[in-house]
Amino acid sequence: xxxxxxxxxxxxxxxxxxxxxxxxxxxxxxxxxxxxxxxxxxxxxxxxxxxxxxxxxxxxxxxxxxxxxxxxxxxxxxxxxxxxxxxxxxxxxxxxxxxxxxxxxxxxxxxxxxxxxxxxxxxxxxxxxxxxxxxxxxxxxxxxxxxxxxxxxxxxxxxxxxxxxxxxxxxxxxxxxxxxxxxxxxxxxxxxxxxxxxxxxxxxxxxxxxxxxxxxxxxxxxxxxxxxxxxxxxxxxxxxxxxxxxxxxxxx
Amino acid sequence: xxxxxxxxxxxxxxxxxxxxxxxxxxxxxxxxxxxxxxxxxxxxxxxxxxxxxxxxxxxxxxxxxxxxxxxxxxxxxxxxxxxxxxxxxxxxxxxxxxxxxxxxxxxxxxxxxxxxxxxxxxxxxxxxxxxxxxxxxxxxxxxxxxxxxxxxxxxxxxxxxxxxxxxxxxx
Numbered sequence: 001x002x003x004x005x006x007x008x009x010x011x012x013x014x015x016x017x018x019x020x021x022x023x024x025x026x027x028x029x030x031x032x033x034x035x036x037x038x039x040x041x042x043x044x045x046x047x048x049x050x051x052x053x054x055x056x057x058x059x060x061x062x063x064x065x066x067x068x069x070x071x072x073x074x075x076x077x078x079x080x081x082x083x084x085x086x087x088x089x090x091x092x093x094x095x096x097x098x099x100x101x102x103x104x105x106x107x108x109x110x111x112x113x114x115x116x117x118x119x120x121x122x123x124x125x126x127x128x129x130x131x132x133x134x135x136x137x138x139x140x141x142x143x144x145x146x147x148x149x150x151x152x153x154x155x156x157x158x159x160x161x162x163x164x165x166x167x168x169x170x171x172x173x174x175x176x177x178x179x180x181x182x183x184x185x186x187x188x189x190x191x192x193x194x195x196x197x198x199x200x201x202x203x204x205x206x207x208x209x210x211x212x213x214x215x216x217x218x219x220x221x222x223x224x225x226x227x228x229x230x231x232x233x234x235x236x237x238x239x240x241x242x243x244x245x246x247x248x249x250x251x252x
Numbered sequence: 253x254x255x256x257x258x259x260x261x262x263x264x265x266x267x268x269x270x271x272x273x274x275x276x277x278x279x280x281x282x283x284x285x286x287x288x289x290x291x292x293x294x295x296x297x298x299x300x301x302x303x304x305x306x307x308x309x310x311x312x313x314x315x316x317x318x319x320x321x322x323x324x325x326x327x328x329x330x331x332x333x334x335x336x337x338x339x340x341x342x343x344x345x346x347x348x349x350x351x352x353x354x355x356x357x358x359x360x361x362x363x364x365x366x367x368x369x370x371x372x373x374x375x376x377x378x379x380x381x382x383x384x385x386x387x388x389x390x391x392x393x394x395x396x397x398x399x400x401x402x403x404x405x406x407x408x409x410x411x412x413x414x415x416x417x418x419x420x421x422x423x
Contacts, residue, residue, distance in 0.1 A: 003415050007384035010285060010359060014277040017354045018297055022272050025302040025347035028265055048346045079349035 020074050024048075030069070031076035037090050037154055038185040039178045044086055044155075046078055047071075050099030051086070053151045056174050068151075069104055093121050093157035093186065100152055108136070109146035116147060119160040122187040123216040126164045128252040137251075140164075148172055159183060164252070166197030166215075188216055196230075203231040203250055205242045212237040217248035261316040264308055272301050275322065279329060282386040286333060286378060288366040290356040296336060298347050300329040322388060326396035330378065368418045375399070376411035383408050 023029035030045040034057050041057040045065060052069065055061045062073050078086055085098040094117050102110040111134045119125050131143040150158040153173040159182045163169040168190050171179035183190040196215055205212035206223040212231060213220035220228065231237040234252065244250050256274070259267040279300060284293040304325050308316055369377050375397075382393045383404075390408075394401045 003412055003419070004384050006361075007365070007380070008387065010362065010365060010385050011277055011281040012357055012359050014273070014280055015290075015294055015354060015357050018276055018280065018294060019269065019272050021294075021298040021347045021350075022276075022301040022305070023269060024350065025298055025345065026268070026305040028268065028305070031350060076350050079346055081349055 020076070023072065024074060024076060027071075029072035029074045030065070031078065032065075032073050033076065033078050033086075035087055035090055039154075039174060039181055042090070042154065044078070044090075045073060046082065047101060049101035049103065051082075051089075051095075051152060051155060052101040052104070054090075054154050054173075089155045093154065093160070093182075094118070095152075095155055098155065100155065102151070104151050105146065105149060108134070108139075108142065109149060112143050112146035113150055113152075113156050113158075116150070116158055116161060117156045119157060120218065121157075121160075123214065123218065123248070124160045124162045124168070124183065124188055124193065125214060125248070126162055126166070126252065128164050129214075129250070130161060132251040133249070154182075160188070162193070163197075165200075166193060166202060168193055168197075199230070200232045201230040202233060203237050205229050205231060205237055205240070210242050211245050212242040212250060213245040214248045214250050217245055219245050219247050257317050257319055257321055260308060260321075261313040264305075264316070268301075268305055268308070271304075271321070275325060276301070278386045279325065282326075282381050283329060283333065284362070285365060285369060285381045285385055288370070290358065292336065294354075295345075295348055296329060296332055299332055299345060300325060302345075302347065303328050303332065320392070320395065323392040323395035326382065326386075326388070326392075327398075330396060368415055371418050372411045372414050375403075376407045376414065379404050379407035380411035380415070384412075 020029070024031050025048065027047050030047045030052050032043050032045040034041050035044055043055050043057040043061050044051060045053045053065060055064060065073050077083065082098060085096060089095050089098045102113060105113065112130055115130060115133050127144045127147065128140045130147070131137055131140045134143070136142070147158045147161050150156050150172065153159070159171060159179045168176070168179055168183065170176055180190045193215070201215065203212045204215045204220050205228070206220060207227045207229055211219070234250065256267070256271055260271065276297065280293055280297040283296045284290065287293050287296065369381070372380065378397060379393060382388045382396065390401050390404055393404045397404065
């Protein structure tokens with residue numbers, strides 16, 4: 001056989017994984033892997049921009065992803081530089097060093113979600129507070145829908161955002177029961193929160209420092225029980241001569 | 253190839269995977285002989301297509317339609333190959349970071365040909381591999397390598413002569 005035709009026979013098939021690697025690298029598909037969480041197994045998806053979604057790892061999650069994001073999904077190990085940070089971010093309920101991809105939401109929604117990610121573990125804040133924090137105090141409903149559309153629950157802890165009346169409210173990742181369980185897991189005592197809400201308690205103050213907080217704020221939780229007083233509104237706290245906590249910044 | 257250009261121009265995201273399927277094996281096996289290494293050829297193949305996609309995504313439709321796809325993709329691959337060799341300490345790309353280590357699909361006489369090709373200089377090796385392994389025409393090779401057609405022909409001629417001599421010496 002001639003040298004030319006021998007050289008012509010040196011083409012085999014395309015190695016396994018190359019097409020998938022190109023789709024992942026070009027951003028035509030996201031990778032996904034499964035992780036444990038306090039509410040069961042979750043599927044975490046990622047692309048070169050960061051982690052793009054977290055969802056319950058059930059039969060239909062791939063369909064839900066494709067419907068919502070319009071990209072394919074490929075089972076893959078997370079990039080080695082991120083793989084350590086994903087379980088840590090799920091457990092901490094904040095991205096930390098993990099890059100996140102919020103291109104699927106509007107810039108306002110991304111701002112709300114970024115602020116949501118800074119609510120400390122074990123604490124909750126009302127929607128109105130979130131709207132106030134992003135300098136759009138009138139946009140309470142828009143802030144609410146941003147949280148409801150959170151593509152990266154658990155890592156962006158939308159379970160820490162509650163109704164204005166203090167009831168813990170709905171949750172997109174498998175329903176209210178999961179929100180209750182997550183808050184319980186983080187030490188935010190959801191039953192106690194519901195109890196406060198049914199008594200119309202919105203804020204609590206410390207009689208010795210004369211500072212009022214959201215009831216879950218770590219500043220008020222560290223106060224002696226005999227120093228804690230309940231308030232039903234901001235006006236009630238202010239007229240009692242209390243000022244707002246600078247850590248949890250109650251506003252509404 | 254012409255129809256692919258038109259299809260890409262109208263639906264880049266939908267058609268691009270087909271380009272990878274159709275061109276991918278020749279890109280990989282060409283790079284495999286040029287680099288002599290599976291992992292490097294695989295990384296370069298993926299990176300070549302990712303760069304190609306990114307470039308196409310930034311072009312308008314007319315520009316995509318006007319591209320002579322095979323030499324254009326090979327221009328990217330050869331440039332990446334040069335940079336890859338120059339900068340082996342660079343940070344791994346996103347795709348390399350999620351690489352799971354698939355087996356090496358080497359052909360039975362692949363190593364023998366790597367040894368023979370190692371006797372050729374860089375230009376000869378590139379020209380011979382593009383002409384006879386990948387199966388490109390002289391003008392496309394000229395376009396990919398940026399060397400005149402006459403020079404490409406001479407590179408191929410001398411490269412083949414060197415291979416013939418090496419094979420004779422083996423026997």
